[in-house]
Amino acid sequence: MSPFPRPRTAAIRAADRFRGNNRGSAAVEFALIAPLFFALLFAIIETGLIFFASQSLETAVQDSARMILTGQAQIAKFDKQGFKQNVVCPNVSVLFDCANGVFVDVQRYSSGFGSVVISDPVTSADFRNTKYEPGCEGDIVVVRLFYRWPLFVTGLGYNLANLGGNERLLSATAAFKNEPYGGCP
Template identity: 65%
Template sequence: MPPPAVSTASVRTIFYRFRRNRRGSAAVEFALVAPVFFALLFAIIETGLMFFASQVLETITQDSARMIQTGQAQTASYTQAQFQSYVCSQISALFSCANVYVDVERYPAFTNVTINSQIDASNNFINNMQYNPGGPGDIVVVRLFYQWPLFVTGLGYNISNLAGSKRLLTATAAFRNEPYPN
């Protein structure tokens, strides 16, 4: 059995040699930093894509609302399904038409406009969509909803406001119908 001083010295020299050797330090440092880096990168990409989708939904809403504002939908006697189909014809590959909800409501005055939340206390989407485009000079609010799926929520970055890791994207257009001929 070697004396304890020799074994302590040999352990110390092995430890010093290990500390001086830097061949694998970059791989170890990357392994420590990579999960945080990729989580942050994916959260930024997902947030940017969600904001882009929100802007696309806003554009679709404005373009679709123009059909009602000018009276084209009313004179063509569009039903809710036909107007939904018109909205879907403008949707890019970013959305699934089956998940786009359209709400069109008429109000007697701008002061009477009420925008209720479409999310209940359990974070579920409330699907009470209506279609009432009004007539010439009526005040109308067109709202489009889309349940955007989120993927990076498990990494501590959770911007979902619906159950099932989804974010409700909403776009609204409020206007007075033009005085189109009936």
């Protein structure tokens, strides 16, 4: 053995410095975990927004249905567009684009709750078959609101879409028997 130390190469010295330095380890660990963390965070936020929007739509359908239930919509002689603009839109103006996105379907049934047939709106996603039949006193009425909610986190592998084009169909329904209000024959 030589009494003189062997000269170390620059690569070995750099490797020794890298191995002994822990200052950047937190940044490297965060860089490895951050994409998963943010994907999970955005998925949770989007799911929460969908639940909140769905509950808001449920509240709007209950408030709007009350106008038909008590005969106020029939007395005001609303047509489908008038009912949507004057009754539904003021109840959903915060979260939803009422003019282009909210669809209203009001159907009456005169022979009881057993005769109610609810069609699946997803098969006709253009919503051209929606009706506005508020009925008369004692009629069974089903009020439904639909909204196409846009999704943003679907590219990260978390897809809640049930319509094409990264959209989720939100729906809310109210079924009731019209009260006597003295308006229909």
